[in-house]
Amino acid sequence: MKKLYLPFLIAFAIFFTGCGNEEEAATVIKSSSDFKELKKQTNKTYTLMTTKNEKIVLTVENDILTSQDLKNKVVLINFWATWCPPCIKEMPTLTKLQDKYKDDFVIVGVLYEKNKDLKELEAFMNKYKMNFPVTISEEENFRMAKNFDDVKKIPESFLYGKDGKFLEKYVGLINEESLETHIKNSLK
Incomplete structure (x- = not known):
């Protein structure tokens, strides 16, 4: 008789441990957005406005960056903020390399602060x-x-070659030598 109860108890436990109560389910449903919002979050195309009111549209999917606005350039996407000391410290390096390789390289500074x-x-x-x-x-x-x-930590930068392929991720200060080497190699 005990042998008959054991499979029943196991099935009962599996069935009820996989589900929460109705209140938990309602919370999950309320906290998730509608379909349009979910689609927007998973969309890998970004339409960014610059301080000069110019639009940059880019798509990043499967480590490939595509953009009509950034076509045939090495691209560094740099997440930064004005209150961040390391971000400020790397500005001379970024401006120097942007100026030096201006025909083949572009930095897109993505401001990571609100209001x-x-x-x-x-x-x-x-x-x-x-x-x-x-x-x-x-x-x-x-x-x-x-x-x-x-x-979550800034500065954080993502480098893509002229062909759009992902090359390097920099967390913290950018290493100038590494970045310049990647730029030069991508231009060959």
């Missing part, structure tokens, strides 16, 4: 002589950061 006053941002960019586009599309910037390996 930044545009005049303050422009003053910051002038102070540090930033010569590359900075995107201010707050919602799109943060969605992109989430999809790009869940960026």
Whole structure:
């Protein structure tokens, strides 16, 4: 008789441990967004607006970057903020390399902070002589950061070759030698 109860108890335990109560299920349903919002979150195409009111549209999927706006260039996507000391420290390196390889290399600065006053941002960019586009599309910037390996620590940068293939991820300060080597190798 005990042998008959054991399979029944195992099946009963498996059935009921796989489900939560109705209250938990309702919470999950309420916390998930509607279909359009979920689709937007998984969409790998980003439409970013710059401080100069220019649009940069790019798609990153399977470690390949495609963009009509950035076509045939080595691209560095740099997540940064004005309050971040390492971000400030790497600005001279970024502006130097942007200037040196301006025909073949572009940095897209993705501002990773909320509610930044545009005049303050422009003053910051002038102070540090930033010569590359900075995107201010707050919602799109943060969605992109989430999809790009869940960026949480800045600066964090992603480098793509002229062919759009992913080359390198930099967490923290960019190594100037490494970045320049990648740029040169991608141009060959």
